[in-house]
Amino acid sequence: MxxxxxxxxxxxxxxxxxxxxxxxxxxxxxxxxxxxxxxxxxxxxxxxxxxxxxxxxxxxxxxxxxxxxxxxxxxxxxxxxxxxxxxxxxxxxxxxxxxxxxxxxxxxxxxxxxxxxxxxxxxxxxxxxxxxxxDLGRAVAADPLACLTARERELLERLAEGLSNEGLARRFGLSPNTVKFHLRNLYEKLGAANRAQAVAVLLGRDRGQAP
Missing domain, CATH: 3.40.50.2300 (Response regulator)
Structure with missing residues (x-):
């Protein structure tokens, strides 16, 4: 092979x-x-x-x-x-x-x-x-956050608050490399190229659920 x-x-x-x-x-x-x-x-x-x-x-x-x-x-x-x-x-x-x-x-x-x-x-x-x-595309379209782990969802919410990677590491007691690992997975699941796009997915989803 x-x-x-x-x-x-x-x-x-x-x-x-x-x-x-x-x-x-x-x-x-x-x-x-x-x-x-x-x-x-x-x-x-x-x-x-x-x-x-x-x-x-x-x-x-x-x-x-x-x-x-x-x-x-x-x-x-x-x-x-x-x-x-x-x-x-x-x-x-x-x-x-x-x-x-x-x-x-x-x-x-x-x-x-x-x-x-x-x-x-x-x-x-x-x-x-x-x-x-x-069908990941369909799953993400239906609920963009459904594929995230609980830790990834927490990280995304803190990203929306403006925390840096170093701030996330301190907040969750993780190493910077572990934070990068989680963020890389998070971005890929959401189809986001960077933190700004990932936060936009979160904010768009929350607005969509607003009454």
Whole structure:
């Protein structure tokens, strides 16, 4: 598949099914863009691995014992550094939406060709949000803020008050890099190029809801 990479994308897996784990290991092992760091059978072990190893993207199942996909995303919410997460599970639109709201960077159904997962993970590692299972344009048009996590919504509201990145870091007890990470995700979800455009989305939405 892909050629050798000077800086491969470091990845970790979590899935309850050993056959899925072996399949992922084989799939990504044949693509030299990636380097496998972690393989876990449940969410608890995955979160433990995050604390001990550095990697770029985690590919996780949704239904797992000892910490499901939701628990993993909630466990990573304020952790820095943390891998970006791609949820790889069944074709469930509600799960895809919830995963996005909880901070996942990507989602792919297991009914898709496995090779599609390689592209999704590569794009997520570059900083993109990848939800091919959802019509993100329609979701954002219906409610621009619905795809934001609670932390992203809080940051956006403080942006509207005029806080700088440094002010946001102090306000929320986060590092400047973590603030930049959240803002990058926030801008991408809203289709905004900068903070002014993001604030305009918030103000426009609030005006639209006014009686």
């Amino acid at each position: 892909g050629g050798a990479e000077a800086n491969p994308i470091r990845i970790g897996f979590a899935d309850k099914n050993p056959l899925v784990l072996r399949g992922l290991q084989s799939l990504f092992g044949e693509d030299r863009r990636f380097e496998l760091v972690v393989s876990a059978s449940d969410g608890e072990r995955f979160l433990d691995a995050v604390a001990r190893f550095a990697f770029d993207v985690g590919i996780i199942g949704w239904v797992m014992a000892n910490g499901d996909g939701r628990a993993v995303l909630e466990g990573l919410k304020d952790r820095t550094p943390a891998p970006r997460i791609v949820v790889y599970t069944g074709a469930d639109l509600a799960v895809a939406r919830l995963a996005m709201q909880l901070g996942a960077a990507g989602f792919l159904s297991k009914s898709e060709p496995p090779e599609r997962l390689l592209d999704v993970v590569a794009e997520v590692a570059r900083g993109r949000m990848m939800f091919p299972f959802l």
